[in-house]
Amino acid sequence: MSFSIRYNHVGYSPKASKEFLVVSNDSENIPSKFELVTESGKVVFQGPLQQKSFCEYSAEYVWSGDFSNVAELGNYKLRVENVESNTFAISDTWVTKQLASTLKSFYYQRSGVKLTKDRAGKWAREAHHLDDCIEFHPCMEREGTWNAHGGWYDAGDYGKYIVNGGISVATLLLAAEFSKDRPKVIDSETSFDNDSFHATLLEELRFELDFFLRMQDHDGGAFFKISPVRWDPFITPAESDANQKRRVLGKSTTSSLNFAGAMAQAHNVYKNSNPEFAKTCIEASIGAYNWAKANPDIPYPNNTEGSGPYADLVFKDEFFWARAMLYRELGATSKATSNAANKATGNATYSALDIAELRKNLLNDMQENPPKLGLDWRDTQNLGWIALAMQNHDMELQSKAREALKATANDVVKLCNEDPYAIAIRSFVWGSNGDVANHALTLLLVNTWFPKAEYKATADHLMDFIYGKNPVNTCFVTGAAWSSPKFPHHRICHTDGIDEPIPGLVAGGINSDRQDLRRNPPPHYSSDLPGLSYADQQSSFASNETAINWNAPLVAALSLL
Numbered sequence: 001m002s003f004s005i006r007y008n009h010v011g012y013s014p015k016a017s018k019e020f021l022v023v024s025n026d027s028e029n030i031p032s033k034f035e036l037v038t039e040s041g042k043v044v045f046q047g048p049l050q051q052k053s054f055c056e057y058s059a060e061y062v063w064s065g066d067f068s069n070v071a072e073l074g075n076y077k078l079r080v081e082n083v084e085s086n087t088f089a090i091s092d093t094w095v096t097k098q099l100a101s102t103l104k105s106f107y108y109q110r111s112g113v114k115l116t117k118d119r120a121g122k123w124a125r126e127a128h129h130l131d132d133c134i135e136f137h138p139c140m141e142r143e144g145t146w147n148a149h150g151g152w153y154d155a156g157d158y159g160k161y162i163v164n165g166g167i168s169v170a171t172l173l174l175a176a177e178f179s180k181d182r183p184k185v186i187d188s189e190t191s192f193d194n195d196s197f198h199a200t201l202l203e204e205l206r207f208e209l210d211f212f213l214r215m216q217d218h219d220g221g222a223f224f225k226i227s228p229v230r231w232d233p234f235i236t237p238a239e240s241d242a243n244q245k246r247r248v249l250g251k252s253t254t255s256s257l258n259f260a261g262a263m264a265q266a267h268n269v270y271k272n273s274n275p276e277f278a279k280t281c282i283e284a285s286i287g288a289y290n291w292a293k294a295n296p297d298i299p300y301p302n303n304t305e306g307s308g309p310y311a312d313l314v315f316k317d318e319f320f321w322a323r324a325m326l327y328r329e330l331g332a333t334s335k336a337t338s339n340a341a342n343k344a345t346g347n348a349t350y351s352a353l354d355i356a357e358l359r360k361n362l363l364n365d366m367q368e369n370p371p372k373l374g375l376d377w378r379d380t381q382n383l384g385w386i387a388l389a390m391q392n393h394d395m396e397l398q399s400k401a402r403e404a405l406k407a408t409a410n411d412v413v414k415l416c417n418e419d420p421y422a423i424a425i426r427s428f429v430w431g432s433n434g435d436v437a438n439h440a441l442t443l444l445l446v447n448t449w450f451p452k453a454e455y456k457a458t459a460d461h462l463m464d465f466i467y468g469k470n471p472v473n474t475c476f477v478t479g480a481a482w483s484s485p486k487f488p489h490h491r492i493c494h495t496d497g498i499d500e501p502i503p504g505l506v507a508g509g510i511n512s513d514r515q516d517l518r519r520n521p522p523p524h525y526s527s528d529l530p531g532l533s534y535a536d537q538q539s540s541f542a543s544n545e546t547a548i549n550w551n552a553p554l555v556a557a558l559s560l561l
């Protein structure tokens, strides 16, 4: 008989639902009991193991145990006969600490600016990729240069993208909306760079939003991306800068609508603390939306020699997102007021926004874009639903949107209950951890309108999956636990001369498509099973890269927890 224990390697909150699994290739002879012991081996709790279903994707028989009744803070191990887990904590600060770390990962993704020793510690670095005077890619047939300074690197590459930046900004803006009225999250061992989570988040968001504003063309459309012309090898930012030029690519309907949606939401978040900046954001949003209306089918720039394509040719969900966010911000004002807002831009191409028409279109958008289990860079409609659910001037649409999202949350719960690892995904794709975090975010958002213990407990279990309770027995966030990724597919981590990777980065995770097997040499996956398709190797871009759109829902979910 041989079996292993699967659990959250970092910890469980005192009030959380505390589950773990015992897995084996053998269906017989699994002990019927487990013990929770202190580090010194004292038994503090005993409970039964319940048989769950066979897990197809990892070819394991699965049992589960529950110690939710134990709430006393401390370090513990799980013991099943003579097999013990490593030490983990019951801790009322682990969520806050991971929140601080994951939010900080965005600071480490900043391009074009120096990262200072006091904030970045041993990961401090000089400013590279200034991008303040760069030419357009030849495919754009455009003379001149552009200032595209700032913004976050997307992932393990040095590209900066509006599609994907948009969903990441929108997700973090949600976290900002939900944290603004809450007491400061401060803990003596937790270091947010500013005096609270909310203030640190707003500062980080502002860094990307300023970059977004630079990415808007004079006609309102938003450029798609800034990227090198060829993929950078694994070199430092300085070497990349010296090696080749970076170029502006775009504009597309998706990039302009990502921009419009994100900027309208930024108006909401900044309107009280910084009305002037908020006004800039809403005007920029209207300009981009009008550009997309006039250019409703411009594809992504198909030049992927040096960057990812973010290939999406379905625009209706992005239209829904942008329209719903604009409706949320402007719907309460009369048409005359919004016309005045449009004129204030001083740009004749920013034609008026007709609120009645916006609402009419939204009714159609709602029909055509049912909610998905979570947010996604390709399918962005949930941001439309969330915007409608969060606005307060059109109660009919608010109620429809909240009900639709509630039905989606119920679907997430049902799928999680049916799965041995308590996750809602049914195939492991590129960035599966982003999906897991996004499903948790759906539950936690709906929980704010329709509080239900099951939403919170299921979200706890989804976090457990990311932090270690998964078929590959890995805590997927760098620096968080003994099993965290050591070799993420991340150019800076690989070349900065520091052994530990930058902390707080979530790996894409299990991906049964294994697109990186085409590489030479390919990464080594330990098994052919779909649920074991993860390799902690620098070469595994399909399973071990990190990206801002996976980190953002982790920040948002942790902040709501």
Ligand code: 9MR
Residues within 6 Å of the ligand: 154, 155, 156, 157, 159, 307, 308, 309, 310, 311, 430, 431, 541, 545, 546, 547
């Ligand atoms: O997250 C993206 C995934 O959904 C796509 O299947 C994949 C291939 O197009 O690209 C992923 O995004 C990558 C982007 O193209 C470039 N920067 C790194 C991103 C994460 O791997």
